Structures are given as C-alpha cells and as structure tokens.
Amino acid sequence: MSTQDLHLLAGAYVLDALDADDRAEFEAHLEVCADCVAEVAEFRETAARLATLTAQDPPPSLRENVLASIASTSQLSPEGSPEEVNAEPDLDATNVVTGPWSWARQFAVAAVVLGILALSMGTWALDQRDVAAQLSARSDVIDSVLTAPDATITVKVIGDARASLLASKASRKAVLVATGLPVPANGQVYALWRIDDSGRAASAGTHVPGNGGELAVPIEGSLAGTKVVAMTIEPAGGSEQPTSAPLAAFTLA
C-alpha cells in the first residue's frame, strides 16, 4: 500500500474497521508518521463521544464481578521499568520459565502463535473454509488462554526443540506451542495426552508440525482432573494410549 493510501486509513483504524493485514500495515506506518499519530488521537476522542449515544447501565451484578476480579489481578509495571519477576521455585530442572507472565510476554507469545498459525495455514492441504473454521476454533481457545489472568507458561527443551505449555487453571484450557520439532518419519504424528492422578491417559489431539517444526495447538478437552500434559510420537493415525516414552511432560500446578 502506498504511503498516500495509508494516510487514508486512520479513520477505519480508529473504528477497528481494518482487517488484520491492513491494521498491521497501518500500525507500522504509525511508527513513522507523526501526522497519522495526531489524527488517530483526535479520531479516538471523536469516536469516544459516539459512545454517549449508546450508553446504558450494565446489570448491577457486573459491578461485583468486576471489582472481585480486579482484587485478585496484578497490575503491569509501568512502561520502561524492569519486568516484575515472581516466578515460584520449580523442582523440575528442565523448566526454563514458569510463573505468572506479563503482558509483554503474552504479546510476544501471541506474535509467535499467530506467526505459526499463519505458517500452518499455508501448509494445510485443506480447502479455505476448513482452514478458516479450524483456525477460528483454535484461535478462540488460544485467545482465551492468552488473555486468562492466571495463565502460566512452562517451557521444556527437547534437544533442539522447545515446547511451551500455556495453561489457565481457571478456564481449564491449555495451549502447546513448539518450535524446532523434527518432522516425524513414516507418517508418524505428535500426540498430546491428558494424564490424570491415576496415570490414565486421554487423547488430547494429534498433530504434524509445519516445515520449521512449529506447532501451536490447543490441548483438546477440559483439563479438569488432569495432572500432566504429555507429548509422545505415535504411528500414523494416532493411538488409543501412548506407545512411547513422552518427549515432554508438563506437570500442572
């Protein structure tokens, strides 16, 4: 898009009327265009006035819910100050990072996840509609985990690969993000498992990574009662139960 065209997008940007590509392009443009920054600021004030037209009181119960939720939610450190670190000690030596994560990290991971989703979208030999539907279902779960205030991230190193589990206890959902996974031979797949207290494993999906060994997938099913999320390599089509030692096992807090 030409710079001339980009200048025109300030209005649609403020009204959230740009699709993701245009928005990204315009946001990059904002980094270098002071005129558009000023125009966006003015348009935001203008658009905010429009909300006067639709103002209506929310249900009274919402107030209690909101106040209760902030009472147990930490605030971000101001911009530019060192990131707050309050990771709890973890006995598992292969855990690289654990503990509550900041928005900065959430955004970084979100960027990775979106990048990976974009890559896998390109490689799936599916029709567009299926891809969109799958992507949407996946990104709903991923979104909900990313935005969960209690989300924690655990990173495991497997040879040259890294696998991270982002889990939200409250929503009982988790997302696995991995990079550098070897593409399995002979149609084998990476299988995810939910394992309970008694060691019973339930399938949580099978996946084939993209060309760069990336995977960004929800753990299928509810994590209620799940002690460990594990990843194994299984024959094509998956297995009823794990048939190999786990490549990675994430113990849930």
Added chain:
Amino acid sequence: MGLMRLVGQDEGPDGPSRRQVDLSELGVDALLTRVALGDEYAFAALYDQISPKVYGVVRRVVRDPHQSEEVTQEVFLEVWRLATRFSTSRGSGNAWILTIAHRRAVDRVRSAQASTDRDLRVAAASTTPDYDQVAEAVEDLLDREMVTRALDSLTELQREAVQLAYFGGYTQREVATLLQIPLGTVKTRVRDGLIRLRDVMGVGA
C-alpha cells in the same frame, strides 16, 4: 497485587471510606492516575462513571447480553492491568477506555463469526442506535444531542459508513459490501466523516 496499598483500602471498595477526597467528583483521567497506584476505591468510582458507556458500546456491537457482560468485564480488567501505562499525553482516559472497549467488542464479534457468513442484511437494517436505550446524559462535555447533531451534519454516506463501522463492528470491506460502494470510497467516507465529526464537536487531541 497493586504496587501500593493505601490506608483504608483493606475494607475493599464497597466498605466504609476514610478518604478525604470525594472520588465521585473526580474525572476519568484523575481516577485513572489513582488506579495506576492500585487504588481499588478509585477503580470502583471509575467503573461507576464510565461503565454505562463501555457496556453500551459493547452491547451495541456484540448484541448478546451475556457475552456483552463478559466483554465488559474483560475491558475493565484490562483497564486495571494497564492503568500504569496510561498517559494523558497520548489522549484522554475516556477515549483510552472506549478504544479498548470497542476493540474488545469487535474482536469478540469477529472471532465468533469468523467461520460463518454474517447476516449482513439483518444487521444493516438496524444500524440506527437505540436511542430509547440511552441512559441519562452522562457527565462530561457533550450530551447526546450534540453528538446526534454532529452526526446529522455528515452526508448520508459518511454517516452510514461511520455508524456501520463503529456501532455495527464491521470492517471497511464489509461496509463496502453492505453499501455497495468501492472500498476506496469507504476509506475516504469514514475518514472525512470523522474529520467532520471532530470539527463539529470541537475535539482537540
């Protein structure tokens, strides 16, 4: 937890206040400054002041009451978390919060509808705001009438484009489809419409 706990805060925002300042008299910007210090009372006052606008715009875009409550809660949680990063040098607190609200509402609608075709005609038939749902005129600056008058000063196409995008939550491509006009025309209509609204309302950055 917040960066700081203030005296008298332990009873929570609904408990008896030992404050000297009447928080309900403070504006959004001043309240946000206190919220950034972890002041839950100020947050409650902020909620009381701005929640009708937040909920109203979310409800307008999302429509489903239950989902609208969820989104509104997300918005306030985000305001709480990010208050430390808010700066009046980049705009008013009012605009900052409503920007978050609109973005969240639109995100919800688009993620829910990404895999299904939206019923454009039904939504297009109801693009006029529900004026009867409008709550008592809110505190500051411009009342509803002035905003309505400002909207009336737009050309019909400008108004339609702005309303479909803001209240309908449509992308500019969808607006182009709905109004059966080229995308380039939508871009200019939306921008010209906002410039006109800005000037009529006398909005400074």
